Amino acid sequence: MTKSLADRISRLLLEKIGQGAYGIGDELPSEGQLAEEYDVSRLTIRESIKALASRGVIEVRHGKRNRVAPAEQWDLLDADLMKLRGSLRGESQNLIEQLTEVRHxxxxxxxxxxxxxxxxxxxxxxxxxxxxMIAAESVESEPDIPRAVEADISFHRIIIDAASNEYLSATYRPLEEVLQAVRLKTSATRKVRREAIAWHTEILNRLEQRDTEGSREAMRSHMTQTLGAVREETS
Structure with missing residues (x-):
């Protein structure tokens, strides 16, 4: 039994939950039934269930069948589970806005x-x-939005890394992953892209001057602009 196989079964079980095959509070099939369904050993199923239980998705009940735990018990900082929670509740747009507020x-x-x-x-x-980012916007034909977004993400990641706080980095990482697709959507608007370039320039200038208050306020203005773009996109 390999860890990768157990991980694959965990992903398949999450897909089943996302598709509604197993709803919140529903009991899962027995280990034997799952092993037969996925053509793996019971040990592999056990490891998969254990992994999902550690993420808060599955309630392991000795003497009874395991069941899907309430979404409130799931690991809130798990990027995959963030997406799944939003889709299950039909609140993907609300999730995106909440995560952007945290990023702010x-x-x-x-x-x-x-x-x-x-x-x-x-x-x-x-x-x-x-x-x-500037070069991607200056392309004579169509702007290279994916390249600009990738540079945008890298720009912000450097700031997070420069803060030198591992807990901040650990909290930020899943937000970055979940919100990447949103940034592609909001960056489709030329006005948003140009405003972003202007604020990135201001933020960098303040950081180069080691201006703590100026850096904070420049980022506040940029994040307010970003949150506004997200709310407009999801409204």
Whole structure:
């Protein structure tokens, strides 16, 4: 039995939950039935269930069949489970707005910390990402939106890294993953892209000056603009 096989079964079970085959509170088939359905050993099923239980998705009940746990018990910082919770509740748009609000809070504080701790190398990398965003927008035909979004994400990730707080990084990582698709949608508008470039330029200038208050306020303005774009996209 390999861990990758158990992981694959875990993903398949999550897909079943997402499709509604197993609803919240529903009992799962027995280990034997699941082993037969997926043509794997009971040990593999047991490891898969154990992994899902550690993420809060499955309630293991000794002497009884395991069942799908209430969504409130799921690991809130698990990117896959964030998406699944939103789809199950029919609240994907609300989820996106909530996660963007969290990003708003985190990145303002991160910018303030980064102004105190960022290295010259990190500033140079941020300048490179900003130049990529500008170049992607300057393409004569169609703007290279995926390339611009990738550079945008890298720009913000450098700020998070520069804050040098591992708990901040751990909290931010799943938000970044879930919201990537949203950033592609909101960046489809030229006005949003140009505003983003302007705010990225201001943020970088403030960080280069080691201006903690200026960095914080520039990020606050940018995150307010971002939240507005998300609300407009999801309304």
């Amino acid at each position: 809070i985190l990145e303002i504080g991160a910018a303030e910390l980064a102004a105190q701790r960022i290295s010259s190398q990190q500033l140079a990398l941020m300048r490179e990402q900003l130049e990529i």
